[in-house]
């Protein structure tokens with residue numbers, strides 16, 4: 001069975017996602033503002049989420065963490081999915097579920113810590129993600145960490161009654177600078 005470590009990084013900590021976090025996850029994802037740019041089948045149900053969590057316990061292609069503040073308040077989720085150990089690539093995801101913590105630097109510090117761990121401990125060479133064109137917070141976050149847009153998936157998603165472009169962004173190991181400043185108060 002794989003083991004997630006706890007990653008300590010300045011004013012935040014990434015600790016392994018646990019059973020006890022699943023209620024929070026469901027509440028966060030069911031918040032329309034949090035899931036506006038995500039693609040979950042809503043509403044997310046606790047019983048299904050518990051089954052999902054049991055099923056991923058031995059899944060070596062992913063690592064799931066809860067983002068915690070210094071005083072141990074859980075504020076969001078982050079992790080790698082689809083890790084490809086041959087090509088040394090992984091997709092990441094992130095959501096700060098506690099909206100009062102938005103735009104305060106928490107995602108910057110959490111993503112920077114995850115990426116550093118991925119390049120270091122998992123020996124990844126490339127980390128990537130996709131995001132919808134109008135998810136400005138997500139794009140700003142990734143640019144801040146050093147990700148570059150490397151592809152546009154034209155009219156990829158159905159959003160209401162319009163088709164929306166999706167950007168793919170990638171970060172190479174050699175491009176990552178671990179000295180990104182945080183504005184966490």
Ligand SMILES: CC(C)(COP(=O)(O)OP(=O)(O)OC[C@H]1O[C@@H](n2cnc3c(N)ncnc32)[C@H](O)[C@@H]1OP(=O)(O)O)[C@@H](O)C(=O)NCCC(=O)NCCS
Pocket residue numbers: 033034035037038094095096097101102103104105106107108109129130131132135136137138140141144183
């Ligand atoms: C995307 C998300 C994780 C960003 O979290 P956050 O903690 O607010 O991000 P940070 O405070 O670290 O900010 C990172 C950068 O994005 C910018 N930013 C934050 N919110 C923004 C917004 N709504 N519009 C434009 N830029 C924004 C910040 O200004 C900051 O840049 P700066 O330091 O140069 O000022 C958060 O908005 C979220 O969880 N959204 C819902 C889930 C989601 O969309 N996840 C991403 C899916 S790809």
